Amino acid sequence: MTIKVYNTLTKRKEDFKPIKEGEAGIYVCGVTPYNHPHVGNARPFVTWDVIRRFLEHEGYNVTHVQNFTDVDDKIINTANQEGVQWYDISNRYIDSYYEVMDKLHVRRAHIYPRVSEHIPDIVATVQKLIDNGHAYVVDGDVYYKVQSFKYYGELSGRNLEDMQAGARVDVDDRKAHPMDFALWKAAKPGEPSWDSPWGKGRPGWHIECSTMSMKYLGETFDFHGGGSDLIFPHHENEIAQSEGCTGKHPFVHYWLHNGFITVNEEKMSKSLGNFFTVIDILKKFSPETLRFFIVETHYRSPLDFSDTRLKEAEKSLARLRNAREVLMELSKKISGGPLQNSLQLRAEVIKLRDDFMNAMRDDFNTALAISYMFELAKKVNTYKNELKDDKPDGKLLDIMSKVFSEMCSIIGILENEKQMVNNNEKKESDDGREQALVQMIIDMRQEARKNKNFALADKLRDDLAKIGVVLQDTPDGVKWSKE
RNA sequence: GGCGACAUAGCCAAGUGGUAAGGCAGAGGUCUGCAAAACCUUUAUCCCCAGUUCAACCCUGGGUGUCGCCUCCA
Numbered sequence: 001m002t003i004k005v006y007n008t009l010t011k012r013k014e015d016f017k018p019i020k021e022g023e024a025g026i027y028v029c030g031v032t033p034y035n036h037p038h039v040g041n042a043r044p045f046v047t048w049d050v051i052r053r054f055l056e057h058e059g060y061n062v063t064h065v066q067n068f069t070d071v072d073d074k075i076i077n078t079a080n081q082e083g084v085q086w087y088d089i090s091n092r093y094i095d096s097y098y099e100v101m102d103k104l105h106v107r108r109a110h111i112y113p114r115v116s117e118h119i120p121d122i123v124a125t126v127q128k129l130i131d132n133g134h135a136y137v138v139d140g141d142v143y144y145k146v147q148s149f150k151y152y153g154e155l156s157g158r159n160l161e162d163m164q165a166g167a168r169v170d171v172d173d174r175k176a177h178p179m180d181f182a183l184w185k186a187a188k189p190g191e192p193s194w195d196s197p198w199g200k201g202r203p204g205w206h207i208e209c210s211t212m213s214m215k216y217l218g219e220t221f222d223f224h225g226g227g228s229d230l231i232f233p234h235h236e237n238e239i240a241q242s243e244g245c246t247g248k249h250p251f252v253h254y255w256l257h258n259g260f261i262t263v264n265e266e267k268m269s270k271s272l273g274n275f276f277t278v279i280d281i282l283k284k285f286s287p288e289t290l291r292f293f294i295v296e297t298h299y300r301s302p303l304d305f306s307d308t309r310l311k312e313a314e315k316s317l318a319r320l321r322n323a324r325e326v327l328m329e330l331s332k333k334i335s336g337g338p339l340q341n342s343l344q345l346r347a348e349v350i351k352l353r354d355d356f357m358n359a360m361r362d363d364f365n366t367a368l369a370i371s372y373m374f375e376l377a378k379k380v381n382t383y384k385n386e387l388k389d390d391k392p393d394g395k396l397l398d399i400m401s402k403v404f405s406e407m408c409s410i411i412g413i414l415e416n417e418k419q420m421v422n423n424n425e426k427k428e429s430d431d432g433r434e435q436a437l438v439q440m441i442i443d444m445r446q447e448a449r450k451n452k453n454f455a456l457a458d459k460l461r462d463d464l465a466k467i468g469v470v471l472q473d474t475p476d477g478v479k480w481s482k483e
Numbered sequence: 484g485g486c487g488a489c490a491u492a493g494c495c496a497a498g499u500g501g502u503a504a505g506g507c508a509g510a511g512g513u514c515u516g517c518a519a520a521a522c523c524u525u526u527a528u529c530c531c532c533a534g535u536u537c538a539a540c541c542c543u544g545g546g547u548g549u550c551g552c553c554u555c556c557a
Contacts, residue, residue, distance in 0.1 A: 011487095029557070037557090044557045074555070156552075162485045163553065205551075205555085227557030228488090234556095256557070259488090265549070269556055297496065302550070303491080312495070312507045319506080322521065355504095359497090368497050371505035381522055385513085453515060461519065472520050479520095 003058065003361045005223075006300060007156055008231060008255040014034045016254065018222055024060040025217040026052065026251075029209060029226035029234070030112070032069040032083040034078045037100050038275035039290070040261040042266040044227055046291055046412075047299040047364075048260050049106040051225075053343055053410050054360050065216045067209060068094055070116050071202055071479040076191055086192050087116070100278045103287040105412045113212040115203060119194045122203045125211045125245055126183045126196075134244035138174045140186030146179045147238045155255060156232035181237055183207045204477045206237040210245065213238075220253070228257040229267075230378055265304060276305070289314045292413055295366045316374075317413065323377035324414055325481075326384050327401050336391030345383065346396050352376050353403045366411065373407050376400070390464030438469055442478050445471075 003016040008303040018024055028048045031041055048064070055062050100110075115122070126142050127449065129135040134148045146152045146160065150426035150483050153159050163179055172178075187193035193200040219242070225237065235255065242251040260267045263274045264374035281290055284307075293313035297303045352372045359368035380400055383392075408414045445460040464480070472479045 031557075032555085041557050072555090093543075156486080158486055159551075225557095229552070229556055232486095233554095260551075260557080262550080267551070267556090271554090271556065300488090302498085304495085308507090309495070315508095316506050317520095326522095368504070371497065374505055378523085385522065395536095449516070452516075454518065457516085458518065465519090470520070473518095474521080475514080475517070482528060 001058075001357070001361055003055075004361045004363055005254050005256060007227075007253075008257050009250065009252075010211060011157070014254070016222075018060065018325050019218075019220060019253065022059065024055050024062045024223065025221035026062060026064045026223040026225065027209070027213040027217055027221065028064070028066045028109070028224075029230055030066040030068050031093075031097055032072050032074060033090045033097060034074040035093060035270065036074070036096045036277040036279055037093075038268065038270070038277050039281060040227075040275060041300075042104060042278050043261050043294055043303070044099070044258045045101055045106050046104060047296045048225055049457065050295055050366060050410065051223075051364050052107065053412060054364060057406075059411055063111075063217065064109040065111045065113065066212060067212050068097075068112060068114045068325070069112045069205070069208060070094070072205070072354075080190065090100075090114075090116075093122065097277075100282075103282065104278070104291050105287070105415065111216050113216065115208045115212075116399075118208065118212055118215070119203070121215055122154060122207055122211045123184075123194075123196050125201075125207060129183065132244055132247075134240070135183055136176065137198050140201060141174075141182060142184035142198055142204075143175055143180040144183050144237065144240060144244070145176055146181070146240065146355060149244055151243065151249065152240055153236065153326075155239055156236045157264070158232070177278070181233065183241070183322075193462075197482065206234055207241055209234070209238050210241040214242060214246070219248050220251060222252070223256060224252040225256045225258070228259060231257055236436060254444055259302045261294075262304045263306070265302075268305060281310075285310050285314060286375075288413055289317055289401050292317045294413075295411055295413075298363075298365055298367045300363075302380075320373055320377055320408075321414055323380045324404060324408075326380050327397070327404060330380075330384060330392045330397055334391055335397065336396030337393065342383075342393040342396045345379065346399050349376065349379065349396070349399050349403055352379075353406070356407055360410065369407070370411065373411075376407070425444050426476050434438055438464065438480060442471065442480065446478065 004013045005016050006013050026048065028044060031037060045066075052062050052064055068090065071086065075089050076086050079089045080090070097392075101108075126135065129144065130137065130142065133145075135142050135144050152404055153163070160177070160179060184196060184198060184201050184207075185204055186198070187202065190201065213224070226237070239251050243249050262268060263276075266272065266274060268275045278290070289310060290313075293305075293310055294303070296316070297311060340408040352375055356369045356372040359365040359372065362368075383396075384401075441460055441464060445457045448454070448457040448460065464471060469480050469482050472481075
């Protein structure tokens, strides 16, 4: 089955045809580490994590490369403000990036190239562009000559005239064309710099991605991703640089861009100041809730962020989590033979799996795919209810569990959480003391219930809820789970 | 000003030329302590106008509204 992807370059969905059979090269624009990642930053990385998981599920051998722009104006400014070195800042926030993304279960890329470690490669790229007539030197700066590249504007769907008309930047008359952009910036006092044929300086913003992506993925590769704010000028310039260097067109086969996370319908961004860092959000919501919130919506759509939305995501997720608990519970029962309708149910579950995979194959439609998880959850619950005291059909249960886990592992949720602890089971784990305490309170509450002291019973239950312990009274006894 | 995207139930959100997935909230029910949690059932004709078609929410044209890019930004 082919996978369809929406390609920004052609503005339509296309069948994914890998350059090399069974392989997929992915380059995702990473962060400029001068602050803790905010929720908007997290979206592309969660999105690409799901894409990667799915491609691997479909049998592709994926190479995932994601850069850190660790030499940059904002980093230098922050460092100067704090009176520390630029690399102190970038290292600090790169650590923060890893910490946050690990929590969100974003699997690490295979390679995380940094600008500072690729200066010679970048210099070589710039030199090649000069040699090819695509760039020129002015006072130690090197600029890209946009008029020398015939495809300039292809990705963003603009032409040079339009861009000039709307240009909001002061025109630097040393440049041949107002849209020419810097490949290399001559050193200024107090800034980090490196040697180059044009004097000391540092790379411009766009050149790093051309250099590092091609270094690790080749002159032409499959996927390039990032937020849609990068389409212009960043990705447009990247194409101009890479193709200007190699003469190969197209540089990247599929350009995928995610929509923004908004706050009150406005883009969440550092410059608008309306951002929430992931670290702050995780004080109120679990990483899994945040991840689920992100993948519940198709990656290209805008996604409005609010407490209400997150709470909804939390409840939705709880429904799926509960279904998994039901599956585990049923699995513990001795299985019987197939009941009259279980053969049909098996087929329905397999159908849901197919629907899920087809949704994912259609431009990674996680929103639709997840809806099939809910349908599966409903089937699981209904099956349990109808089963009453009968033994479950082992084969059916096996199919349900496998399909559910498979879906979870692609979306990256409910992968390995603690399961509900049954009152009647012996508990042994490293947090045994906490469990014993919770159990003690549960016993007290049961005692209160026996004595019809419901006020006390409810208070105990609500107090437990405050520390994240949710009780569930079931025919099999009291169960509890912890967030 | 140039370019582009979007507009589906109270809220969020998929989707197909042939009368609309899923989630949250609401309503009803099961269970229960006339509790909580959980589960089941249930809730729309798709911004406006015109056109194409046997048939349009999905196609075309126009309008209105919202958002984004053109400056750093995921």
